[in-house]
Amino acid sequence: MPLRVGFIGAGNMAYGIAKGILSGDVLPVNVKVSAPSPRNFGRFEELGISVTHFNSDVVSGSDLVFVAVKPHLVPEILREISQLVTQKHIIVSVAAGVTLATLELVYLFAEALAEGAVKMGMPSSLAHSIAAQTIVGAGKLLRDTGKHPAQLRSDVCTPGGTTIYGLHALEQGGLRAATMSAVESATERARELGQKSAGAGNSN
Ligand SMILES: NC(=O)c1ccc[n+]([C@@H]2O[C@H](COP(=O)([O-])OP(=O)(O)OC[C@H]3O[C@@H](n4cnc5c(N)ncnc54)[C@H](OP(=O)(O)O)[C@@H]3O)[C@@H](O)[C@H]2O)c1
Missing domain, CATH: 3.40.50.720 (NAD(P)-binding Rossmann-like Domain)
Structure with a gap:
């Protein structure tokens, strides 16, 4: 279809x-x-x-x-x-705001995943295609299982395996805090812009 x-x-x-x-x-x-x-x-x-x-x-x-x-x-x-x-x-x-930040963050994350793979020697087009499929697959699982993301993450995290090493690197890089701050900043900016346009007598 x-x-x-x-x-x-x-x-x-x-x-x-x-x-x-x-x-x-x-x-x-x-x-x-x-x-x-x-x-x-x-x-x-x-x-x-x-x-x-x-x-x-x-x-x-x-x-x-x-x-x-x-x-x-x-x-x-x-x-x-x-x-x-x-x-x-x-x-x-x-x-603009929470959902916009989320959408753009996902693109950024896809780009970063692919670039990591390119750095490790994978051809760029293959890396981008796999990154996109990974995000689509993860999104479908999140939506269709109704499970909390932390639950899905721990389901695939073998003790001492590759995933936990990758997750540790992401936590060291502050991905979680940076993502929360990005959503917060974009939301505050959207509110500011909304107030400015309301002040200018423009509801757009
Ligand atoms: N433009 C950008 O660069 C940009 C970038 C990032 C995010 N955004 C976000 O994307 C969103 C859309 O921005 P935009 O620039 O496309 O806005 P826009 O050009 O003002 O378009 C808004 C559209 O919504 C329609 N609309 C209003 N009420 C509606 C309703 N009840 N049901 C269905 N449609 C309705 C309007 O209809 P009419 O055609 O009849 O007026 C218009 O077509 C905003 O939330 C904005 O913050 C925009």
């Missing part, structure tokens, strides 16, 4: 991600975007992407849904679509 991708919100972020995924394996016929007004629809239609005013159409017709609206609207949209979301859906929020 081809991957069907949806966007709730038709702004610059949705457009940028849509162009990116169309340069890969996803076909425009399998992409849908929603927004309350038609003002941003033209450029999506030029890419062959279908448009709708109903967020529910996007969710019911997509496997992967990007919620690409202003941060203050995210909780409302998630509530609105919650009844339609099934185990098969992957919902990604691109809103």
Whole structure:
């Protein structure tokens, strides 16, 4: 089954991600975007992407849904679509703040994993492909088992094995503290920007 991708919100972020995924394996016929007004629809239609005013159409017709609206609207949209979301859906929020930091951190982590493998002699394209598959696999396990990440981590950690050595190096490098600080900083910055735009009389 081809991957069907949806966007709730038709702004610059949705457009940028849509162009990116169309340069890969996803076909425009399998992409849908929603927004309350038609003002941003033209450029999506030029890419062959279908448009709708109903967020529910996007969710019911997509496997992967990007919620690409202003941060203050995210909780409302998630509530609105919650009844339609099934185990098969992957919902990604691109809103600034907690979820944005998470998404970008995962990319950074993928890059670092691959670069580590390249350093140890693996060809770059293979290293990036394995890093991506590892992250997809880990994400699916997290979502589908419902287990706490610490539980999944300890399940695969053989005493004296390679994993615990790798984990020790990550703890020495402060990955956990640095990640928590990144989420905190991005969230605070999003709040600051939100207050500035509210002060300027602009709800965007
Ligand atoms: N732009 C960036 O460089 C950037 C970078 C990182 C993160 N982000 C984050 O990404 C998110 C989107 O940013 P953006 O620049 O794409 O914003 P944007 O250009 O203002 O677009 C927001 C979109 O949301 C739509 N929308 C508003 N209410 C909606 C609702 N109830 N249901 C569905 N769609 C709705 C708007 O509809 P209309 O078309 O009708 O107005 C518009 O298409 C923000 O949270 C932002 O913080 C943006």
